[in-house]
Amino acid sequence: MDRVTDRLIGDYDDGVRGPLFFCFGAMHGNEPAGVRAVELVLKMLEVEHIKNPNFRYRGKFVGLIGNLKAYQQGQRFLNKDLNRQFIKEHIEKIKTVEPIDLDPEDAELLDILDIINQEIQAYKPEQIIFLDLHTTSSDGGIFTICQKDKRTIDVAMGLHAPIVLGIIEGLVGTTLHYFTTDNFGIDTMSLTFESGQHQESLAINRAIAAIICAMREIKSVNPEDVENYHEEILINYSKNLPKLTTLVEHYPIEDGEKFVMDSGYKNFQKIEANQKIASNEQGPLYTKADGLILMPLYQEKGEDGYFIVKEIEY
Ligand SMILES: [Zn+2]
Structure with a gap:
């Protein structure tokens, strides 16, 4: 089995330097909407080229499946929540474990970090952005979680959903904790986007809008490029909701x-x-x-x- 191509949903690069954008779907295996959204965004980028010969994506976009084994089984996780394992000390510890003895989620974790590091080494980006796409078990949960710095909050504002600060302080080991400038030694921004209820089809449209809005915010695409009629759904949804919460x-x-x-x-x-x-x-x-x-x-x-x-x- 070629583990890299299984986890890799796809990537996109027009040869114009810019940020390295990692987008994750199914960090929780029972949340397929993010994976579908990444697949469709990759198609939309291809279509943009046909419609608009001058279109060039700035940077590289990489779409990845988070908890691949759990995703293949339609489970949230197999043994433990992968989105609570992104802890430096934990990662150091499991690197010394024989692969055969690894907990399934720890194996996922190491594989994800391997791919990220390979991409970073190959692309040598000056800036990295992570967008981790999720859905929730209850209805109406469309919001962005991010780090507290103003620049990240500004990008988050561009996704049109309410921003929730303070959540990561109460948790440990989420992608937002680990995907940081400190850990990569490269300017890094991290956002998590919750696009709705797990099985809701609109959750895919909203996740597409979030990816494209994020691409605009980091200037990988121009505002007039890449049709984003899905954006209206997000704008209408969050009309009467607070913009920034804690x-x-x-x-x-x-x-x-x-x-x-x-x-x-x-x-x-x-x-x-x-x-x-x-x-x-x-x-x-x-x-x-x-x-x-x-x-x-x-x-x-x-x-x-x-x-x-x-x-x-x-
Ligand atoms: Zn989730």
Whole structure:
């Protein structure tokens, strides 16, 4: 099996220097929308060439599947959440493990980093951007998570979805934690885009729009290049939502805890403090903070019960 071509959705390079753009789909194997979106964007770039002979993409675009084995099985993950394993010390440790003894997600992790490093060595970029595409188990979860620096927030603003700051501080080992300037020694920006519910077809359109908007923001494509009628969907969706928010509460699920979210919660729904929101084996669970709910857990596998955010000034 050629593992590189399996993980590689495709790449695009017109020979004009620019940022190296890594776009991930299915970092959670049960989230295929990002993979479809990357495939379609690659086709759109090809079409642009035919329609517009002067079109040149600046930089290189690389589309990758995150948790390949889980994706092939339609599972969120096989043994543990890959998007919690991007930890420097953990990576150093597993590099010393015999490949046959590696946990499946750790094998995925090392393979992903291998491919990224090969691409970096081959392209020698001055700037790297990562866009990690996700979907959620509940409806209406369209938002961007990113690092807090102004430049990244400016790019995130261009994706038209509400931005949620503060989430990564409450978690460890996500792509946003690891894909940094410090770790690569090259100017790096990292964003995660949640495009909607796992099975919703619009989640693909929104992810396409997010990729193309990100390409514009980093000036890999001109604003007039690459038709992006999908963008309207995002603009309309986020019309009445806050542009910039920060995390005020997070419910992590403990090992073995039987967390059950109360039914009917939608992303960005208003929540009061002390509201009964879920239960576990010990009884009802109540919110602590007022705000807007994000990612209420409606699937079996998952380590986070819910998040609550509130609007902040840009
Ligand atoms: Zn995900």
